[in-house]
Amino acid sequence: MEKRGKSDLKLAVVLLFPSVFLVLLLVAYPMISNIKISFFDLPINPRLSATFVGLQNYTEILTDIEFLKSLGTTLLYMILAVAGSTALGLVVAIFFNRPFKFRKAARSLIILSYVTPSISLVFAWKYMFNNGYGVVNYLGVDVFHLFEKAPLWFDNPVSSFILVVLFAIWRYFPYAFISFLAILQTVDKSLYEAAEIDGASTWEKFKNVTIPAIMPVLITIITLRSIWLFYMFTDVYLLTNKVNIIGIYLYETAFAFNDLGKAASISVILFIILSIVIIASRKRVKLNGNG
């Protein structure tokens, strides 16, 4: 028996080796390399020598008011977009969790915004809100006379921020919708029937039956979407330059100012912030007995 146990362990090591090797190569090595770079003033040309600057990159970043501003903007963007896309996804999933005509076709249409490439959607939005010929201004000014003059949607920091949040909610709610619909279809109908017999209202049924049933998916969606939106770059960068989220700040540091050391230190700081969020959310899942 003992001999067989040892042989299984060896086999397990061999079988695991490719995965471990890939994780070390694709995750651990870049991470360690990134941490190393963050302590240097690194030229682009690898033949030129790098200067060790200690914690200077970190102190400069943490005392840069622009970094702190963009961190605040990113957090607000992330919270609003995650909350909005999750709530909208849940509402639509509840609506779709019942039979009706053309349900399959409607479901396919709903996920369109999620599967279409960002660049096409961004251009569509930019055309919609164009100051001269955008349909939004046409309706608002010429048809319904809501505004006297067309608002400069993407030139004003506040309206730009609202639009990028709305864009994110609209673009990413289908992910929440699909996940919620999948788990809602597994909820036992008898639970709702039992609650009805007990005289529960719609809100009470939602609170006491639906929410506990979908909790694992809800936590997963919030965690994953928060990570993705925290690092968001493309959508916001293409839509407007009035919303300076952290992805853009990082991109400009690395590729406009060619300051690779500072950019590396920003990503380490962001990694730490996100790790705290993930650890906290994992604890939350475990507390609920789902992890």
Added chain:
Amino acid sequence: MKFKILILVFILVLSMALSACGGNEKAGEEAKTTIEFMHSSVEQERLAVVNKLVKKFEKENPTIKIKQVPVQEDSYNTKIITLASAGKLPAVLEVGQDYAKVMDKEQLIDKEAVSNTLDKAGKKDFYDGALKLVTPEDGKGHTGIPISGWVQGIWFNKEMLASKGFEEPKTWDDVMSIAKAFTDSGNKKYGIGLPTVEGGFSEQAFSQFALSNNANVLDGKGQLDFNKKAMKEALTYYKELAQYTMPGSNDTTEVKDAFMNGTTPMAVYSTYILPSVYEEGDAENIGFAIPEQKTKAVFGTVSAITISSGLDDPQKEAAQEFTTFLSRPENMTEWVLMSPGGAQPVSKAVTENAAYQANEVVKSFGDLSTEIAASFNEIQVFGLVGEKNYVKMGVITSSGSISKLVNDITVGGKSVDMEVKNAEQKMKDVLKK
């Protein structure tokens, strides 16, 4: 025993997989020197032209193999940084003159190899303006061999101007008068398509007005010389002119759309507007003007072919052979004609080439094509003072301080004096780093 066999099988599979990734050179091709060529011609029809040139070169030089790396324009500079940092920069690269400055600062260009190639290609044929743009700050060598370029100025619709009794605008005052006469914002008609976006397009457009008023960002010694009367005059003029353009931040799409659909009779744009004008069959109705105050200033940029530094001897030799081949008039002509009208010749050898002159698009614009080509000698850009092309201008442009200033005063309605001070401070900060 079983374990050893398993390990052996795993190693064999891994080595087979890795060898499969390692390229497919046949035994007879081992003597070839392979070099990479990175360019931005990703569109199918442009790629076909580059493929044809590469095949022709490989036929003439059987010991050299060219491996192409086509990269989208938006991610081009990002790709250069990542490849350079990894020590994997291709031997030959297509690069704009501004980014060539950044690469030169990082010692990523073999200027000696580039200069040798340029000498072989016949330096005297190239327009002076184009060569100035690829001359580094110390005036020694070149950062690239210009292959094509584009210039920017004020395009105008001759018929529309004539309908209100105007002729070609020559001075700042002419431009302002025409812009004012055609603006009817209630009916969404404007006098000029003017760049106001917080981006490179605005800095380029504004630079023409500033430089025509003899206002540059740096002085002859390379010191910051931004906050001065001539610069403020140009900014005040640009702000006033922006009253007669479309509201909001106008980027290339808005300006081109407005001019092409007749919303404006004038637009500040590059020669890349010409292919669309040709397609519309309106080639004879377009004119090109250069804003003039104290002097004339055309904004222009060249696309150059450069050789990266740190190559071993056979690769360097192969890179020089290939760049020399691309600089031959007939090959440069093919390159320029990838986008006829949009891309402009940077050498008289191309302008005088029969194939270039016979091109339908080029012919359709008649004398305008010659006028545009000649304007290469009137190119002025921020940071180019006399013969000195200051590297630090690249840092100032990257900081976005000028484009933000233009956007703030035109779209944001902020005061010129205050924003000039803010922009100057931002420039000082980035130059200190």
